Amino acid sequence: GAGVSQSPRYKVAKRGQDVALRCDPISGHVSLFWYQQALGQGPEFLTYFQNEAQLDKSGLPSDRFFAERPEGSVSTLKIQRTQQEDSAVYLCASSLDGNNQPQHFGDGTRLSIL
């Protein structure tokens, strides 16, 4: 499809496990973003890539969170030693150019930590 694709759609993990969430942005989109959305809240910014460069990771809640986009296309968000408070929807978005452009979101990955 032409939109942002995320996988898996749902992920259940036990506390302490590592998880990896994948994002396929819209083809040709330079900028890629990860957000975390808790129930009843708006998405909160986690990190931003321009091509393969991670220009901003100020929103990552701890050093257990790591994101990469090695070839400037697909991105992976990894969470190590998951904790219950990591349970949320993780949204990926892309835009043609990061600055002042609308961002287009994927369906998200709903992560539940037991």
Next chain:
Amino acid sequence: RKEVEQDPGPFNVPEGATVAFNCTYSNSASQSFFWYRQDCRKEPKLLMSVYSSGNEDGRFTAQLNRASQYISLLIRDSKLSDSATYLCVVNKVGYKLSFGAGTTVTVRA
């Protein structure tokens, strides 16, 4: 104080009614403004950008008041399919978007 604040609602309106709601933002240097729509358990989708002069897209009208730092959205002739959460989004610097928690609108038959 949150960067973007919205009345959570819910706004319950009958079909055909007009509904309007605002959001306020704290950073006067904010550059771009958007309304996104989010259905239950779905991703946010861009509804419309908000321009300084105000803009309309069909039944939807958005206004920006920079002096008072608020953005509004008005929905005319509301349809059942307009039921959703509307997220106010502010871009303060380049790429970084700040989202409100959303205003829930329910249109009843």
